[in-house]
Amino acid sequence: MKFEGTDSYVATDDLRMAVDAAVTLERPLLVKGEPGTGKTMLAEEVAKSLGKRLIQWHIKSTTKAQQGLYEYDAVSRLRDSQLGDDKVHDIANYIKKGKLWEAFESDEQVVLLIDEIDKADIEFPNDLLVEIDKMEFFVYETSTTIKAKQRPIVVITSNNEKELPDAFLRRCFFHYISFPDRETMIDIIDVHFPNIKRDLINDALDIFFDVRKVPGLKKKPSTSELIDWLKLLLADDIPDAVLKNRDASKAIPPLYGALLKNEQDVHMLERLAFMVRREGAGKR
Template sequence: MKFASTSNYVADAALAVAVNAAVTLQRPLLVKGEPGTGKTELARQVAKALDMPFMEWNIKSTTKAQQGLYEYDAVSRLRDSQLGEARVHDVSNYIRKGKLWQAFTAPGRVVLLIDEIDKADIEFPNDLLQELDRMEFHVYETGETIRAQHRPVVIITSNNEKDLPDAFLRRCFFHFIRFPDPENLAAIVRMHYPGIKEQLLATALSQFFEIRETPGLKKKPSTSEVLDWLKLILAEDLSPEDLRRDGKDALPRLHGALLKNEQDVQLFERLAFMARGQR
């Protein structure tokens, strides 16, 4: 099966090619792009399209690569030995399987999402090089080697918060999700809100792209944020006329869904003040 757009996800041709190329090459797919452009949702939709189970490993700043393989609970084993528990003689009772272990030993092929890998320590990607390349790892406590029964489809996301090592990048197929153009963004909106009126959609997206392209904006609103904004607009039953701004108020209606820091709010307030001064 080949991946393409689904009933819940609009994938352009370049993204579909990237997914299918990574699957064919049996390489991890490294996906970068602005936050909120659908990188995480992509992995879920790939699993749905390819009819595979979905597993997710959310990376935090404190996450270690070893946690994706397994963790040995030595403290619990020591406590059980002091209590005279019989299970203490089998070290496997104290091994907690990580997401990679679960994906490697699943009964069929799965889609494994390693989400926001750039949040972790810089050594994190390097620590997974051999495991992702050879699809196996050694469990020192039990002496066994865990090998992938079915090579998982690995999708790795990054928000570009830090550079990833070259050795890691060489082992991945890379794709950057560009922000949707007006036509593709309109298609995404119609997918989520099929009953939206075309005039309201055109006015809202025109205003949205004006906001994104405003010079000096600290954080550009994302796809997920425009969807939230339109959900509020529809809930409030606003008309295209309600959305239009004038010199008195440069801030968009319900701007809290689009502008997420005080610097950007103040920027639009200054623009309104300057517009009034020029009249």
């Protein structure tokens, strides 16, 4: 069972090898990389490529590890007992299964995505160590042990907002998705826009990578933002010449709102444009 990428996702050789290694070792695949490099999409494409169901657990700052296992709704049980509801006699009626429970009880192997694990509390990864390692957990309210019928393929993503504990890292296979080089980016664009003109791709990539090189940007444009920008350029039917012959004194690219996401970065490019204009005026 090998991951080969899909028609809609360009996977480098290193990434394909990382997925296969994690599956072989039966360890979670921990994926890091810049936002917009396709970390979350990787789990979706692994599931599609291997023909498996995807279970997604998107982590928030308030998410607790216990929620991935199960939650006991004591408040609802108390209310039902006051109303004389017969179902209060079975505590299992008040246990809500989490995403790990759902993955563990599946008869067929699934792909489990734990997305943006670094958003949660620092103790969150450690609280899942035993469950992910042993593929089982204990439900205290019913005194039962839930064991995985089939070990899921676990993909964990992180944006590096927090350092993850060493004990957790030891249990993972790690892969960093490097930002795509120009050739890989062209392959990605071809997947999304198979009939796009080569000149437009080259001119757009020149601008895109020039913007990314600007020192001090608060947020560099990502792959997903490049795709959005190209979609707008095509929708507005912007001529190739507008990009090719763009005046260096006008550093802001057309439809820049798809690439730049905060006013500081816009102001920075405007200052660069001003400096280019001033240098040009000084030479005349």
